[in-house]
Amino acid sequence: MALIDLANPTRFLALASRVLPWLAAVTAIVFAYGLYRVAYAPDDYQQGATVKIMFLHVPSAWLAMMGWGLMTVAALGTLVWRHPLADVAVKAAAPIGAAFTFICLVTGSLWGRPMWGTYWVWDARLTSVLVLFLLYLGMLALYWTADDPNRAARAAAILALVGAVNIPIIKFSVDWWNTLHQPASVVRMDGPAIDPTILVPLLVMALAFTLLFFTLHIAAMRNEILRRRVRSMRMMQAANA
Amino acid sequence: MTAFTSLILRDMRLSVRVGGGALMGALFYFVVVSMIPFAIGPDLNLLARIGPAMLWIGALLSTLLALDRLFASDHDDGSLDLLTMSSLPLELTVAAKAIAHWLTTALPLVIITPVLGLMLNIELSAMGYVALTLLAGTPSLTFIGLIGAALSVTLRRGGLLMAILVLPLTVPVLIFGVAAANAAIVGPAPFGPPFTILCALSLASFVLGPFAAAAALRQGQE
């Protein structure tokens, strides 16, 4: 199956309907196993049981970045190959990516309260995720305010690419800014190598989150295709009337 | 390069004419920065400490808000279509417009900075450095904002949406601009590293801005 086959929305819809139940089932199974492993994971000698928040925080941070990466690739599809589903992919990924970025921020701040004594520190990592969240909100705002999907598609593709170029620069500058302002009193996450009893559940949870992302993304893409179909049918109706 | 320079001159002439937006950016900057002491109180020591940050926030907002209509007026009267079809590559056309905009909007802002600095109790010896950081950093703000201006033509929406899209992208410029200005005033970190990174950001945005803005405009014309 080549990418060109997926260019036909009808074929994509058929494929999505066939794949989605299986993908959802696999996601549920991996999640169940991951949560089971998390429940029996040992406590960290330094952080105690709060290390359990990491099993949510790290996978959602990974998805926050992967979501923008996916939008960047799809944006190239819009601008370079005019792939008809590329913009559908960008639009469907934006709210899901924003939701996981939000989860990352919330769990990070809930982890920070017992560890750092405050809900929010302008820590380099939290701050760069915050800026990423702002970029996601900008992308959502762009789609909310646009009335013509074609214009929105191109604008969103350009924003996705500009964001992709900027995100490493933002990360670098926030790191620099943080070392300038923050004394090294904050507990650092990157201590010694992670013990396998914690690493394995973390990897399982990361896999579960990734599967969840793709399940939601394909379902949201299906919705978006149907929404565009409704739009074009309404325009036909208006033209015929 | 005659087309390029004549486009710069055309835009500058248009903006100093009645109805043009020259000096509005500097005026907005002056008003915003003068408002801030009313919010935080007239404590001169405090003002001196946060002065560079206030100047930078003022410069950021006024540069972006002034950019809102950069392409919109040309789009409304149809001259944008002519510019798109001219022999000059659209990237250079867009860059010329940005340069003209910087000369008429951002440069006056840099020039009045020392006056505002006096009101914020920034030392005279450091004032030159603060103005220098703005001189090096505002081109970057203009060229990043250029992308937003082009997108707002594509989307036929401007104002707040443009600010929402563009402001997160200016985080690095703000960080290094304020850091360089603070290094010049209070130290102890050296002025050099943040200032050179600020210059690097400006140079990078010279490349990124025109290409992204031209892509947005080209797509919008179809």
Next chain:
Amino acid sequence: MSLGPHASFIVVAYIATALVVAGLLIWIVRDYAVQRRILSDLESRGIKRRSQREDRV
């Protein structure tokens, strides 16, 4: 399994994540039902897309 002195933070983190994911799921499932309903409604009124019309070349 004991969650230690900060149990409430861990529980709240898991509940918040579950709520956000549930919100996404409900939104996507409901959106799908809504779009399907509108589509079948339009189709029942005899409106066809360009690609379904007989007179196309």
